[in-house]
Ligand code: FAD
């Protein structure tokens with residue numbers, strides 16, 4: 001007979017493992033099945049985020065940023081260093097240790113919360129049963145059941161049919177996090193969040209980086225004013241971003257790889273040593289559902305859910321990258337908590353209007369809520385306040401003055417509808433704006449809050465004041 005649990009979670013990423021822990025905290029007997037393993041073939045919890053996503057990318061972004069600053073920015077502080085070098089092997093070891101300590105930590109959290117951790121590939125069967133298959137052989141190892149099942153299988157990189165990954169020279173984001181030396185010339189297909197972050201890492205370490213982006217508009221999801229400033233900053237750093245460039249194929253040459261693309265109807269090509277394909281991610285739902293279960297997928301493979309993450313089958317829920325909405329770790333986790341609370345009979349809620357977005361380049365880019373362009377297209381009357389970091393004492397003291405804060409409020413009610421920031425440490429600054437929007441603050445509320453001096457947060461304060469043209473440290 002199948003072992004029975006109160007809840008089975010399929011997928012141990014930030015959606016699944018957080019859902020499993022919250023279920024256990026609420027007194028539910030919970031199992032979490034995950035198929036991810038590390039290079040040694042050992043199970044490695046934490047999903048894309050901890051193993052090959054958020055965490056390793058931020059580790060490399062930090063290492064490369066320190067290296068770049070030491071070479072190009074420290075001299076302004078009077079600090080000079082000779083013979084600066086980067087040991088890529090050591091940088092990669094540091095990244096691997098961070099990943100292993102965090103993925104191991106999830107196992108410890110599971111034990112502490114009495115979550116049953118199962119290494120295997122889960123497949124949803126009829127009548128609330130789950131088959132657990134061996135990830136390598138695909139053989140059935142056990143069948144378990146539960147009245148509630150949470151599907152949290154995440155996502156995978158999209159592969160371009162004409163440019164298949166070869167694991168060494170043409171790679172996805174996972175491969176680009178693992179280069180053992182700095183490529184002299186790197187081609188990145190797709191100038192989205194992942195392409196920009198990984199392109200920045202290798203650019204700072206010395207690669208000549210060309211990003212080829214099919215769309216004519218740079219960072220189309222961001223506020224236009226912020227995206228324009230970002231494009232200027234990245235160009236200054238030497239990132240060669242070519243827009244409207246549709247990549248068609250990659251071929252081998254005696255000296256590397258030739259990337260062929262069309263731009264404004266003309267054929268172009270560049271020669272590079274390695275290619276990173278960063279054209280987006282797709283839901284990891286292949287083979288997840290047995291033919292006789294009622295859960296449905298949309299035409300792109302996303303699991304169809306309602307606003308409460310409930311699928312078409314009673315007791316089956318789905319969260320995270322495998323369902324609609326932004327592919328962000330914190331969005332997955334919050335959906336996981338909300339579903340756990342609904343299962344336990346409580347109230348679960350995710351405010352999708354206040355999910356923050358962050359791009360961890362330098363300067364960082366972060367936003368919450370709507371862009372000015374979106375609001376104008378919707379016919380919503382707005383007023384905006386913009387304040388540059390260059391006018392704050394703290395940014396000047398840090399020698400890090402690029403960027404600005406832009407607060408957008410409703411022209412009549414003054415309610416904050418969006419905050420868009422580019423600049424230093426803005427991944428942290430955005431939290432205040434998320435809180436403000438979650439509590440339906442007005443720009444005046446933000447303007448009346450005392451902000452410590454000298455801090456970067458004063459730029460948020462001044463931008464809120466600027467909505468009514470009363471910023472203190474700004475003329476005009
Ligand atoms: P995942 O993290 O993908 O986890 C799903 C897990 O389920 C995986 O372990 C998978 O192997 C397993 N699985 C799949 N199918 C099965 C099955 N049938 N049985 C058992 N197990 C299965 N997001 C941010 O918010 N901030 C960032 O800075 C950020 N940086 C990123 C950088 C990179 C390079 C990448 C690739 C992604 C980044 N993301 C970032 C996105 C983030 O990683 C995802 O949004 C997040 O991991 C989604 O969580 P999830 O739990 O839904 O899925």
Ligand code: AMP
Nearest residue numbers: 190192193212213214246247278279280
């Ligand atoms: P994101 O969705 O943030 O991961 O970004 C992926 C980016 O890749 C998007 O901006 C796409 O427009 C871009 N893209 C997709 N296919 C191609 C292609 N063949 N050539 C160049 N860019 C592409």
